Amino acid sequence: MQEVELATLPRLSVVIPNHNYAAYVGSAIRSALDIRWPNIEVIVVDDGSTDHSLDVINEFADEVTIISQANAGQMISCVNGFRRSSGDIIIFLDSDDALHPDVMTEIVSVWSKAASKYQFQMRVIDAEGKPTGNVLPQYFSCPSSEDVRKWMATTGAYPTPPGSGNAYPKWFVERVFGFESDFIDRAPDSYLLAAAPACGEIVTITKPLADYRVHGLNHGAFLQLDDTRFAREIDLTRRRYKFFSEIARTEKLPVAPDALKSNLLFLCLRIASFKLRPDLHPIAADSSLSIAVDALGAAASPQGFSRSQRISLLAWIFCILISPQYFRRALVSLRYVPAQRPKWLRALLGRLRIIR
Known part of the structure; x- marks a missing residue:
């Protein structure tokens, strides 16, 4: 009887791509193995690491599937890991992150055949694994799938x-x-995150079920300000929306061709790039005036932010626009490097319900 019941449970495949993260990959693997779920497989893809990652990974050889390949990048690593998987549900776990033991139990509790993505909050930890007190994303209410599709x-x-x-x-x-x-x-994140609203329902779980480690080498997190990254993030955002539009077209979902003008997060990247590194700014003929006009319109456009959050982002954009050059970098750091925010500012943002 137990074998029959096990066979009916959705199988979870955790694919862990790794490149030179020997310091963290063992914790990632252990977190996947410790998930409280009876039907699970863990696949680790080492992407040509030159540190001792493979030594760490091989310690789990009896419990996981190991793929060792020449360096080809995270996207290829995830594709190769996925091709070896047999699960009904796939989690691509970055090798510096970790999953919580009850992640699959929570997913099954909101199971839907129409879902294209289950998303859950992540607890932010530092390089040593200590919680910083932040979570990603910070929800003040749980977005519906219809809201997510409209916002995208x-x-x-x-x-x-x-x-x-x-x-x-x-x-x-x-x-x-x-x-x-x-x-x-x-990485596959941009493909999957962008396409999901066009292909099915987005099921949101408003509790932390994974750890997001910030250690200074992350692609997506700042430990200190790097003003050369804004141009790259702008390019990535534009290409991500183009990909979403291509997928949406096949699903007969109408999209706004100039949607990014209403995207507050994109506008934050845009003003930071334009003011800090105009020599690298990738938007031709951009101007302070056009950014200001777009920001005013974006602040009135629902996109998953509360009213106070939209107002705060608009205020930040205008502060960058009008502040002297020597002050701009500090303002940008306060936005993109949370660890540098003083306690009084974090307390104020919390009281104003801008962050939690």
Whole structure:
């Protein structure tokens, strides 16, 4: 009887791509193995590491599937790991992150055949694994799938955790990885996060079920300000929305061609890039005036932010626009490097319900 019941449970596949994260990959693997779920497989793809990652990974050889390949990038690592998987649900776990033991139990409790993505909050930890007190994303209310689809189609944005905070049904990953596009990115996150609202329902779980480690080498998190990254993030956001539009077109979902003008997060990147590194700014003929006009319109556009959050982002954009050059960098750091915010500012933002 137990074998029959086990066979009916959805199988979870955790795919862990790794490149030179020997310090963290063992914790990631252990977190996947410690998930309280009877039907699970863990696949670790080492992408040509030159540190002792493989030594760490091989310590789990009896418990996980190991793929060792020449360095080809995170996208290829995830594709190769997915091809070896047999699960109904796929989680691509970054090798510096960790999953919580009850992640699959929570997913099954909100199971839906129509879902293209289950997303859950992530607890932010430092390099040593200590919680910083932050979570990603910070929800003040749980967004519906209809809201997410509308926000993505009209602004190119919706509140989503980074890659490890998402679980996908197998059919959806197959759909996205098999979709022909000229969008070539460093990781599968952009493909999957962008396409999900067009292909099915987004199920949001408003509790931390994974850890997001900030250690200074992350692609998506700042430990200190790097003003050369804004141009790259602008380019990534534009290509991500283009990919979403291509997928949406096949699903007969109408999208706004100029949606990014209403995207507050994109506008924050845009003003930071324009003011800090105009020599690298990738938007031709951009101007302070056009950014200000777009920001005013974006602040009135729902996209997963509360009213106080939209007002605060608008105020920050205008502060960057009018502040002297020597002060701008400090303002940008306060926005993009949370660890540098003084306690009084964090307390004020919490009281104003801008952060939690």
